[in-house]
Amino acid sequence: GQQVMQIPQYQHVQEGEDFTTYCNSSTTLSNIQWYKQRPGGHPVFLIQLVKSGEVKKQKRLTFQFGEAKKNSSLHITATQTTDVGTYFCAGRKTSYDKVIFGPGTSLSVIP
């Protein structure tokens, strides 16, 4: 069945350093979404990417969707303590398929 993987599982960075998490799907996706879950909280939608090679930015966050629509990345520039949490990617094969979440990357930021 369809699988979505993410690396790394954990990342500890000094405040101000950059951070990147990578997401890979075993199948081509129609779109990919990114969510952030703060400790003790629930996942919150960040963004959706649809087009092959798409790049979107949200302030210090840069999201990319691969050309083959099987991988994606989230890059955070100059991390802050407010970036702490687990970042999940989630993909669907078609708009009506179930959403498959990756296992997430847990980010810790050392002040």
Next chain:
Amino acid sequence: KAGVTQTPRYLIKTRGQQVTLSCSPISGHRSVSWYQQTPGQGLQFLFEYFSETQRNKGNFPGRFSGRQFSNSRSEMNVSTLELGDSALYLCASSSDSFPYEQYFGPGTRLTVT
């Protein structure tokens, strides 16, 4: 708009019992999905309902079931509880239009003893 609400927030049950969890989606959302979240397995998809019909189903045993009512509220039921069912159960609703983002509720923390 009010967010997704889930009740109860916390629940302690004994092995062999059954449990029913409730989810009220954001007003106007017709799609409701359920997920099980555990530290070791991450977010596992249980099922998705749209307009009272199950649209997608994950790889969970038949002890896990759900339904959706005409007002889009949804319930999930777990029968014959096992220790391994202890988890955070999250409900998410989404709109019918692009980008179909999911809005998650706070979850129900189920502990099976």
